[in-house]
Amino acid sequence: MRVDLGNALETTPGLTTATLDRLDDRVAAAHERIAGGMADDEFGYAALTLPETADPDAIYAAVDGFDRPEAVLTVGIGGSALGAATLSNALESDVDAYVLDNVDPDDARALLADLPLGDTVVNVVSKSGTTAETLANFLVVREAMADAGVDWTERTLVTTGEEGNLRRLADRHDLPSLPVPDGVPGRFSALSTVGLAVAALQGHDVEAVLAGGRDGMESLAGSLYDSPAYAYGAATYALAQRGARTNAVMPYAESLETFAEWFAQLWAESLGKDGLGQTPARALGATDQHSQLQLYRAGPPDKLVSLIRPTERAEVGIPETDLDGLAYLGGSSLGGLLDAEFEATEASLAAAGVPNVRVEIDRVDERALGELLFGMEAACVLYGELASVSTFTQPAVEWGKKAARGLLGGGDFAEAEAVEQKRELRID
Numbered sequence: 001m002r003v004d005l006g007n008a009l010e011t012t013p014g015l016t017t018a019t020l021d022r023l024d025d026r027v028a029a030a031h032e033r034i035a036g037g038m039a040d041d042e043f044g045y046a047a048l049t050l051p052e053t054a055d056p057d058a059i060y061a062a063v064d065g066f067d068r069p070e071a072v073l074t075v076g077i078g079g080s081a082l083g084a085a086t087l088s089n090a091l092e093s094d095v096d097a098y099v100l101d102n103v104d105p106d107d108a109r110a111l112l113a114d115l116p117l118g119d120t121v122v123n124v125v126s127k128s129g130t131t132a133e134t135l136a137n138f139l140v141v142r143e144a145m146a147d148a149g150v151d152w153t154e155r156t157l158v159t160t161g162e163e164g165n166l167r168r169l170a171d172r173h174d175l176p177s178l179p180v181p182d183g184v185p186g187r188f189s190a191l192s193t194v195g196l197a198v199a200a201l202q203g204h205d206v207e208a209v210l211a212g213g214r215d216g217m218e219s220l221a222g223s224l225y226d227s228p229a230y231a232y233g234a235a236t237y238a239l240a241q242r243g244a245r246t247n248a249v250m251p252y253a254e255s256l257e258t259f260a261e262w263f264a265q266l267w268a269e270s271l272g273k274d275g276l277g278q279t280p281a282r283a284l285g286a287t288d289q290h291s292q293l294q295l296y297r298a299g300p301p302d303k304l305v306s307l308i309r310p311t312e313r314a315e316v317g318i319p320e321t322d323l324d325g326l327a328y329l330g331g332s333s334l335g336g337l338l339d340a341e342f343e344a345t346e347a348s349l350a351a352a353g354v355p356n357v358r359v360e361i362d363r364v365d366e367r368a369l370g371e372l373l374f375g376m377e378a379a380c381v382l383y384g385e386l387a388s389v390s391t392f393t394q395p396a397v398e399w400g401k402k403a404a405r406g407l408l409g410g411g412d413f414a415e416a417e418a419v420e421q422k423r424e425l426r427i428d
């Protein structure tokens with residue numbers, strides 16, 4: 001993973017090399033704290049040792065009991081689904097991967113109607129084992145399998161904590177199961193059993209993903225000038241401090257679109273604390289040049305754009321053409337056009353004084369993805385240290401969970417009563 005901060009200098013908001021030099025002393029101290037937390041396996045910091053502590057053999061052993069399936073369905077939500085989805089949507093496999101991470105009845109019904117349930121492995125993932133959406137979806141999927149005459153106990157892999165509903169279910173039915181690593185919040189668990197079981201079922205090289213994570217670990221250093229991950233974390237923090245309230249993450253690769261979704265949870269749930277944070281906007285290049293770029297270039301000067309690309313792409317030539325004004329495309333390639341658009345958008349943002357950071361990987365493969373996932377996790381942890389927020393907790397999400405549970409008769413919660421007191425101004 002390579003980071004280029006050049007287009008974040010002298011912009012609005014913007015950085016200077018003097019800013020970065022001053023910040024580098026704080027990066028050194030933050031790195032000391034992070035390294036200490038990793039060494040002591042502290043809550044949260046333990047996530048950054050997963051490339052060394054994750055056990056690929058245990059993952060392969062858990063999935064080897066299944067014949068190679070036609071499809072894998074992940075039933076989970078947030079970090080319990082997005083890491084696996086990032087990898088499966090970035091890498092090609094003849095095992096189709098699906099995710100049920102919402103409780104939309106139309107979506108669930110359509111998906112279950114299409115799935116070859118007798119040849120699908122259901123990968124149900126929940127660290128807590130209590131997440132309503134995940135448990136509700138699992139109960140629906142289990143019933144659909146029974147209705148289809150499929151023995152769900154033969155088709156289900158459970159990844160969960162040491163206690164809770166899913167652990168009890170796995171024990172009761174002797175299901176293949178994997179542990180969720182201790183001390184690792186879900187949004188930081190992509191490089192663990194949580195994110196890697198699907199990759200193993202799809203035949204991807206789990207060791208290579210972890211090797212990429214180790215590449216990222218080795219790139220951590222006491223200076224932002226020696227660590228791409230820390231450079232990204234420090235620059236995004238410093239830009240936020242100067243008014244970049246939004247970080248538009250814009251990968252120029254369809255295979256990285258889900259990565260932007262994974263990044264959004266990592267950034268929002270880790271850094272959105274105490275009235276602070278930076279809103280991750282998900283975008284996709286080149287598509288969103290025709291959708292959001294107008295706002296990025298000519299809207300409020302309150303954002304930065306993270307432009308991400310692989311430098312190696314498949315080759316798809318563009319045929320010669322005599323179409324008016326389009327002859328220049330002939331003989332080029334789709335990848336060549338996409339890269340030209342990347343560089344043009346990067347320059348157009350700089351010309352408008354909009355800060356943008358370039359993040360590049362060689363290609364979209366297991367090792368590069370492992371390093372990219374690790375790098376953004378480390379960047380996030382560094383940003384959290386610099387911002388002095390509680391990076392690894394997410395207390396703000398609990399209010400809504402209690403309200404929803406109360407509305408469904410799952411207990412007496414003041415939050416549910418508060419829902420009844422909604423202020424109304426209806427326009428029909």
Ligand SMILES: O=P(O)(O)OC[C@H]1O[C@](O)(CO)[C@@H](O)[C@@H]1O
Nearest residue numbers: 078079080126127128131186397
């Ligand atoms: O893995 P679990 O416990 O089902 O949690 C799923 C997701 O819900 C959250 O706890 C937020 O409610 C996320 O942090 C987490 O990734």
